[in-house]
Amino acid sequence: MKKSxxxxxxxxxxxxxxxxxxxxEFDEELFSELELQKSDSVLPHxxxxxxxxxxxVALFNDREAELQLFTKLDSIQIIPAYExxxxxxxxxxxxxxxxxxxxxxxxxxxxxxxxxxFHYPAAGIMTSPFGPRWGRMHYGLDIDLExxxxxxxxxxxxxxxxxxxxxxxxxIVVRHNxxxxxxxxxxxxxxxxxxxxxxxxxxxxxxxxxxxxxGSHLHFELRYKxxxxxxLLVVNPxxxxxxxxxxxxxxxxxxxxxxxxxxxxxxxASGKSGKSAKSKYHVVKRGDSLSSIARKNGTSIRTLCKxxxxxxxxxxxxxxxxxxK
Numbered sequence: 004m005k006k007s008x009x010x011x012x013x014x015x016x017x018x019x020x021x022x023x024x025x026x027x028e029f030d031e032e033l034f035s036e037l038e039l040q041k042s043d044s045v046l047p048h049x050x051x052x053x054x055x056x057x058x059x060v061a062l063f064n065d066r067e068a069e070l071q072l073f074t075k076l077d078s079i080q081i082i083p084a085y086e087x088x089x090x091x092x093x094x095x096x097x098x099x100x101x102x103x104x105x106x107x108x109x110x111x112x113x114x115x116x117x118x119x120x121f122h123y124p125a126a127g128i129m130t131s132p133f134g135p136r137w138g139r140m141h142y143g144l145d146i147d148l149e150x151x152x153x154x155x156x157x158x159x160x161x162x163x164x165x166x167x168x169x170x171x172x173x174x175i176v177v178r179h180n181x182x183x184x185x186x187x188x189x190x191x192x193x194x195x196x197x198x199x200x201x202x203x204x205x206x207x208x209x210x211x212x213x214x215x216x217x218g219s220h221l222h223f224e225l226r227y228k229x230x231x232x233x234x235l236l237v238v239n240p241x242x243x244x245x246x247x248x249x250x251x252x253x254x255x256x257x258x259x260x261x262x263x264x265x266x267x268x269x270x271x272a273s274g275k276s277g278k279s280a281k282s283k284y285h286v287v288k289r290g291d292s293l294s295s296i297a298r299k300n301g302t303s304i305r306t307l308c309k310x311x312x313x314x315x316x317x318x319x320x321x322x323x324x325x326x327x328k
Contacts, residue, residue, distance in 0.1 A: 078091065082161065082178075083160055083161050083178045083179055083180045083182075084178060084179070084180065084181065084182035087182045087228075088178075088182075088228065091163070092163070093163060093164065093197040093198075096164055096168070096171075096174070096176060096186075097226070097229035097230075098229065099228065099229060100228060100229035100230055101227065101228030101229060101230050102230075102257075103254040103255075103257055103258075104254075105227075105228060106227070106252050106253065106254055106257075107254075108253075108254075109251045109252060109253045109254070110227075110251065110252045111249060111250070111251045111252075112181045112182065112183055112249065112250050112251075112252065113181055113248070113249050114158070114181070114237065114245055114247070114248055114249055114250055115158075115245060115248045116248065119203060119204070120158065120159070120203055121157060121158060121203055121244070121245050122155045122156065122157060122158075122203045122204035123155070123157070123238065123240075123243035123244065124146065124154055124155050124156075124157050124185070124187060124221060124223050125146040125147075125148045125152065125153070125154055125155070125210065125221045125223075126148065126152065126153070126243075127146045127147035127148045127152075127220075127221070128146070128147050128240065129144050129145065129146055129147075129240035129269070130145045130146065130147045130220060130309075131144065131145040132144050132233075132235060132262075132265075132266040132269040132270060133231075133232075133233040133234060133235065133262060133266055134233075134259065134262055134266060134270060135259070137312075142224055142231040143186065143188075143222050143223050143224035143225070143231065143234060144222075144223055144234050144235065144240070145220045145221070145222055145223075146220060146221040146223060146240070147220055148210035148219060148220060148221055149210060149219055150191050150209070150210055150211050150212060150219045151191060151209050151210060151211075152209065152210040153206045153209065153210075154187055154190060154206065154207060154208045154209060154210055154221055155203075155204050155205065155206060155207065156177055156185075156201040156202065156203055156204065156205045156207050157177075157185045157203060157223075158177070158179045158180075158183075158185065158203050159179065159180065159200075159201065159202050159203050160177040160178050160179035160180065160184075160185075160200075160201060161177065161178055161198065161199070161200055161201070162175060162176070162177055162195045162196060162197050162198065162199040162200075162201060162207070163176045163177065163178045163184070163197055164176035164186075164197065165193045165195055165196050165197055165199075167213070167214075168188075168214060169214065169215070170214050170215045171186075171188035171189065171214050171215075171222065172188060172189045172190065172211065172212075172213025172214025172215070172216060173188075173189070173190035173191065173192065173193050173208065173211060173213050173214070174186065174187065174188045174189075174190070174214075175187045175190065175193055175195060175207055175208055177201060177207070182227060182228075183225060183226070183227055184225075184226045184227070185223070185224065185225055185226075186222075186223065186224035186225075186226065187207065187208060187221060187222075187223060188214065188221070188222035188223075188224075189210075189211055189212060189213050189214055189216040189219075189220060189221065189222050190208040190209060190210065190211045190213065190221075191208075191209045191210060191211025191212070191213065192208055192209045192211070193207070193208045194206060194207055194208050194209075195207050195208070212314070212315070216314075217308045217309050217311075217312045217313060217314065218305040218306075218308040218309045218315075219305065225237060227252055230257050231257075232252065232256040232257060232261065233256065233261065233262045233263050233266050235262070235263040235265045235266045235269075236250065236256060236261075236262075236263045237250050239265075283326070283327040283328050284324045284325060284326055284327060285299075285300065285324070285325045285327055286322060286323070286324055286325075287319045287320060287321055287322060287323040287324075287325060288321070289321060291319060292319065293307055293308070293315065293317075293319070293325075296325055296327075300327050302327060302328075307325060307326075307327070310326045310327070310328070311325055311326050
């Protein structure tokens with residue numbers, strides 16, 4: 004009897020192994036959604052201060068990821084907009100970038116069906132729009148917040164990126180069902196990992212001042228196939244709502260000429276206020292600190308950091324000129 008049972012177990016093991024081999028031979032398009040990771044590995048990511056420098060190294064998320072094998076059909080059903088991207092890259096921020104021709108004469112995106120399909124990513128006011136800034140391109144809009152404030156997913160989707168980046172700091176990228184992606188940068192903490200499903204309004208992290216940042220804020224981007232376009236074509240920061248339930252992305256939206264009228268107005272207002280207000284400086288003396296300078300001049304530490312492009316932790320030098328306005 005024992006011999007029969009042993010023979011039967013061997014038969015089951017052989018049959019099961021054969022079935023696995025047959026399945027793999029039948030479908031050669033099996034791939035890993037999340038690469039196997041080593042706890043001490045450093046994986047290549049797009050990185051750097053500008054889009055041209057997006058080839059540096061950043062750390063992957065710290066939590067272990069399960070190996071999931073999907074067929075191509077599985078991927079189309081599970082991963083948002085997989086049929087458009089034909090990839091699911093959890094390492095590189097902006098892989099396989101599209102160009103103007105990828106949108107043809109225009110692509111229409113359904114953004115929401117009901118009000119709860121969208122949630123403004125943070126509660127603060129817009130402090131800087133999309134476009135050229137300080138000699139380089141600013142690819143999103145900045146929203147004022149305090150360290151630790153909630154940061155929300157704008158739409159339903161799946162987390163593709165959750166990592167630390169030299170420029171963006173703690174950054175999250177969410178891919179949405181319509182093919183658009185949203186990016187949330189400079190976070191103090193990330194609450195999600197790649198593969199997590201999020202709903203509009205879910206708290207995905209907390210506001211911070213990490214990476215290349217001069218004062219706590221949220222940097223928010225909208226992208227299609229790696230290419231950024233002006234978020235103010237889609238959202239109204241004053242109302243913290245969508246401009247419309249649908250949006251048509253045009254080829255020129257990838258260019259400087261394709262920014263929204265609201266962005267142009269915001270830039271003009273900033274330029275006029277800058278010209279009309281004469282710059283004022285404080286020369287650092289012994290015993291001065293950002294706190295004492297801000298208090299004496301009726302401003303805030305955050306404002307001083309932004310004006311002077313320094314961090315709150317920066318050490319002031321005797322004789323250093325601190326711009327006040």
